Amino acid sequence: MSQNFVHLRVRSEYSLIDSIVRLKDLTSRVASDSMPSVALTDFNNLFGLVKFYKLARSSGLKPIMGADVLIKYSNSKKPTNMTLLIKNEIGYRNLTKLISDAYLSKHTNAVPVIDFSWLKTLNTGLIALSGGREGEIGRLLSVNKDEEAKEILKINQDLFDDRFYLEIQRTGRTGEESFIQKALNLSDKFDCPLVATNDVRFISQKEFEAHEARVCIHDSRLLNDPRRERQYSEEQYLRSASEMIDLFKDIPEAIDNTLEIAKRCNLQISLGDNYLPDYPIPDGLSxxxxxxxxxxxxxxxxxxxxxxxxxxxxxxxxxxxxxxxxxxxxxxxxxxxxxxxxxx
Known part of the structure; x- marks a missing residue:
């Protein structure tokens, strides 16, 4: 069993809709817990990438960059979650292209969505986490459409090969254990690796109420509104490595795979260099x-x-x-x- 763990799904203050994680607090806490690395996966953006990269490196951590995105499959009416992690410079360029295209193609006031077909040409250098219960596989399993879930798993495996992981979480939200059991079966049947995340939205458990206030401000709702949907739990804090290891002691490979993914993500960012547009120039002229x-x-x-x-x-x-x-x-x-x- 592994003696360490890497958080691969963390949203920060740059995810204005639902996170209060400050990057400096994040890197400080991860370093103090002796975790070797941490990922930043803000919702549909890479705004915090440079700041996070600098803070992580200065704290002795290996930074992993990525994003939580919405994916629209051809046979699905609504988009669902997926986390894309950057392996290298090609992956960085592909993810920026995907996010940019999602914003450019969105309708007014709509949320940016990535069409799954775009990934056919822009998946190189990226590692995909399935999105847990909120991913397309999780959504289908939750309504007992197991065969359709298998099809989605298969097309992702065909596309990403060994860069696709079934994501599981234990944050005290409805349906998690049922999903985990089905995910275990899929993992065995299709030889698809599992990975554990905690879908982090705040640093410490005591910040849950402050986080809920942040969500209500974004949604223009009151905290005590009985009709308000409770999408988050107080367990979505930055758990320590030992807490995560204990939480998934029955599925140790899901912990081990966080470390394996961290090893595979090796984006190096050149800071302080200017990159000017490569303007098309007629032959024979500088x-x-x-x-x-x-x-x-x-x-x-x-x-x-x-x-x-x-x-x-x-x-x-x-x-x-x-x-x-x-x-x-x-x-x-x-x-x-x-x-x-x-x-x-």
């Missing part, structure tokens, strides 16, 4: 040459436009034209010297 050519062409077009308007205050004499050309040449030299031609 970025500097092309910028200069386009700038001069644009200035000449301005001359003709102003002269054709025949506006008194914009009449261009030779001295004015020379002044504009000198200014343009000066600004071009500055841009070229800074190496920013591709940006402009």
């Amino acid at each position: 970025a500097d040459d092309f910028l200069t050519k386009q700038a001069i062409k644009g200035l000449e077009q301005k001359y003709h436009a102003l002269n054709s308007m025949n506006i008194k205050h914009h009449h261009l004499n030779k001295d004015t034209v020379l002044t504009y050309k000198d200014r343009l040449n000066y600004e071009l030299k500055v841009v070229i010297k800074m190496g920013f031609s591709g940006y402009f």
Whole structure:
């Protein structure tokens, strides 16, 4: 049995809808508990990635980056949860592309959703966790559509190969144990590895009420509203490694796999470097040459436009034209010297 554990599903303050985890508190607590690594999986965004990366590294932790996303399958009416973890730079680029496309294709005021078909070309470098009860497999199992759940499992295994994991949780929410038993059966039958998460939304158990207040603010509901759906439990705190190991002592492989996944995630971020757009340039020209050519062409077009308007205050004499050309040449030299031609 493993003597350690890695949290692979943690939302932070950058998930405005339902988390109060501060990144500094997260990395500090994980380091103090001697866990080797921790993942940041905010909802539909990577806003906290750089800050988290810096804090984790400075705390002696291996940072794992990813996101909780909504996936829409072709035969499903509603999207369901999946967690995507970044293995390497290719995975990072693919996840940013997936999230960007989800935002660009969403309807007004709708939640961004990733179409499962997009993953066919953008799954490289990513590890997928099934989403537990809130994933598509969990949803189907909860309504006794076991055969359909098997089909979803199979298409994910075909797509991700050994990078797809059945996610299980024990946070005291309805239906968890029933789902775990079915997940165990699927794991055995389809040789699909299990992984344990705690779906973390706050650092300590005593912060549950503050978290509920955060959720109510987002949903415009009152804490004591009897009609309010209780989606979270006070067990969704950052449990210690020993607590998680004890919680899943009957399924030790689900703990072991958190460490295996952590080993597979090795994204290195280069900080402080500028990455300018790779603008398409005609053959035979450098970025500097092309910028200069386009700038001069644009200035000449301005001359003709102003002269054709025949506006008194914009009449261009030779001295004015020379002044504009000198200014343009000066600004071009500055841009070229800074190496920013591709940006402009």
